[in-house]
Amino acid sequence: MKPYEKLLKDNRAWASEKTKEDPEYFSRLVQLQTPEFLWIGCSDSRVPANEITGTEPGEIFVHRNVANMVIHTDLNLLTVLDYAVRVLKVQHIIVCGHHGCGGIRAAMTNHDMGIANKWLRNIKDVYRFHRDEVDAIEEEQLKIDRMVELNVREQVMNLAKTSIIQRAWKHEQRPHLHGWVYDLKDGIIDPVCEMPAGSPLLDIYEYDDL
């Protein structure tokens, strides 16, 4: 059996197991999705949103990219964010980074990564904002781990800087923004920051007439 054929075979087994446990499982999910959470995570195959949070299909709306970035020119991210906030009306948005992130590690080198340079440059900017602190850390692994945390904080801030979030904060007092870091070594998620609806921003980032 080819590797991809195993995926299809396991899919059949999973679907029949679910139906056996709960005959209404799929018919219920087909009706509608009302997730309470938007997850913005890394594409890394070791950090699957549902598995590590013990959630089921239907519970988390998911967007993943290299190093869980919130970049204001990323039409994909903005489309997901707008839909999650305006239509699904999620209550919480979680930006989840992870220790050992290859995207962060690559950004902290001088290697030419081709097309990815443009994406990773945003992480180099995070380093620039926190350069003194990061440079003071001697051990390479700890330096990367600190960058993972600082990057999550910066991406949560980037969410708050969007008019999508500010409009929802103003009119509906949601969503609550969270920055989390997942540890590959023990499977534990640690919260590193949060911004409840209405959190203050540096005023240059605040839009009027929303």
Ligand SMILES: [Zn+2]
């Ligand atoms: Zn990663």
